[in-house]
Amino acid sequence: MPRRDLPPPPPPAHVRAWLDESAVRADRARILRELGRRSLGIGRLLLLWAVSAVFALGWTFVAMGLMAFEEGDVVSYGLGVVFAVLGTGVLLPAGFWFAWGARRDRQVRRLLYAWVESDRDPAADSRVRAPGLSLVWLLASFAMAVAGLFLTFGTAVSVPVVDGKYGEIAYYMGLGMILWITGLLGLCKAGAHYRWAMRVFGGPTP
Numbered sequence: 001m002p003r004r005d006l007p008p009p010p011p012p013a014h015v016r017a018w019l020d021e022s023a024v025r026a027d028r029a030r031i032l033r034e035l036g037r038r039s040l041g042i043g044r045l046l047l048l049w050a051v052s053a054v055f056a057l058g059w060t061f062v063a064m065g066l067m068a069f070e071e072g073d074v075v076s077y078g079l080g081v082v083f084a085v086l087g088t089g090v091l092l093p094a095g096f097w098f099a100w101g102a103r104r105d106r107q108v109r110r111l112l113y114a115w116v117e118s119d120r121d122p123a124a125d126s127r128v129r130a131p132g133l134s135l136v137w138l139l140a141s142f143a144m145a146v147a148g149l150f151l152t153f154g155t156a157v158s159v160p161v162v163d164g165k166y167g168e169i170a171y172y173m174g175l176g177m178i179l180w181i182t183g184l185l186g187l188c189k190a191g192a193h194y195r196w197a198m199r200v201f202g203g204p205t206p
Contacts, residue, residue, distance in 0.1 A: 006038075006107060007031045010118035028115055029124035035112040039105070040133045040193055045140065045186065051101065052182040054094040059174045061087030067167030116200055129197045134190050141186025148179030 010016075016024055038044065065083035068076045116128055155172035 006111060007034055009111060010115050025119065025121055028119055029121060032115055032124050032128050035108055035115065036128050036130060038108045039112055040130050040137065045137060048182060048186060051094060051098050052178055054090060055178050056175055058087045058090030058094055059178060061090060063167060063171035063174060066170060070167050125201060129201060134193055137186050137190035141183045141190065145180050145183025145187060148176045148183055152176030152180060
């Protein structure tokens with residue numbers, strides 16, 4: 001997928017004074033829509049879940065390697081090495097992808113804050129508040145975090161240890177932690193957006 005450049009920062013106040021006010025407001029509204037979509041859009045939520053799914057796939061390979069090592073025979077050791085390599089090959093790119101996404105998300109937030117503070121336009125600003133999207137992020141992330149905690153602690157309580165083998169328990173607890181962390185990230189994002197909207201617009205989001 002080709003890389004799309006971010007919108008530019010707002011022009012300084014002394015430059016805006018020489019520009020057509022209606023054109024500046026139209027550009028501001030368009031850029032705010034774009035930045036809002038990149039910051040809190042449904043696509044961003046799906047992308048977060050996609051990264052979580054890649055981490056879950058990598059952890060599945062790692063856990064299969066652990067379970068293979070627990071078998072103790074030569075063939076199982078060989079399979080364990082193969083699964084461990086596959087898991088590392090999935091987890092490392094996923095980690096770089098996550099780090100790149102986090103850095104890009106910070107850049108989007110800085111631009112969004114700068115454009116909001118550059119002027120005031122009730123129609124455009126009301127869309128930036130995005131109370132509906134914040135609620136979607138909040139509820140979906142809360143459900144995922146709860147599911148992750150349930151899977152993690154439920155596995156620790158209900159799955160028995162068979163012949164000293166912990167691979168299956170580690171697998172399910174790891175999946176639960178991935179879900180919990182993903183949900184926690186979404187909750188933090190929704191909460192940070194809500195606090196920012198209250199601070200900037202001088203009141204709660206409608």
